[in-house]
Amino acid sequence: MSKIKVYGNKFSRTPRITWCLQEVGADYEVIETPFDQLKTPEYLALNPNGKIPCLKDGDLTMFESLAINLYIAKTYGTGKIYPSNPAEEALVLQWTLWVATEVEPYLLAALLFKLGFSKDEHAASAAPERVKPAMQVLDKHLANRKWLVGDAFSVADLNVAAVVSTTQHSGVDISYAANVTDWLARCLARAAG
Ligand SMILES: N[C@@H](CCC(=O)N[C@@H](CS)C(=O)NCC(=O)O)C(=O)O
Known part of the structure; x- marks a missing residue:
């Protein structure tokens, strides 16, 4: 069986994919794909949007x-980071x-x-201000639970944390949502290995 291939680079959304692959212990390789190669016919044949990542x-x-992470989690991580019951x-x-x-x-x-x-x-x-209502929803949800779904870390945490973590690089302050910042730290500690 050939390795899973991830087309991307670390200055993009690619790290959220490799994080998921590491969570499920899958065998994969990253095909380093620079931004200036995204509109080549070869790459467009893989992803017609001309964007990374692609799996x-x-x-x-x-x-x-x-969606790539949902696929990885369901295929290789059901019972680990993907739930086995329809409600979850x-x-x-x-x-x-x-x-x-x-x-x-x-x-x-x-x-x-x-x-x-x-610009x-x-x-x-x-x-x-626009993101604040959503952060308040997340904060309330996390007030009495450690993880978003069920009682264990799942791909829901991974996907949401991958997005919310961009607050750390974009200068968007979410310190008013203490449950979110605590949960984010728990998630990112896993990503760090
Ligand atoms: N919704 C897509 C967005 C993909 C996307 O915009 N990727 C960026 C890098 S993170 C990209 O390839 N940008 C290059 C371009 O738009 O030409 C996803 O989550 O995969």
């Missing part, structure tokens, strides 16, 4: 980082879609401006 596992080739699976999907729609767009606006990839200062400066 190839056997006959499956797919894009969208958070639904909650994993709920938190993943929630973070992609209610959180990532705002944090990304702040991050891209801070790194000089966007949209208005979106960047609005980000802390």
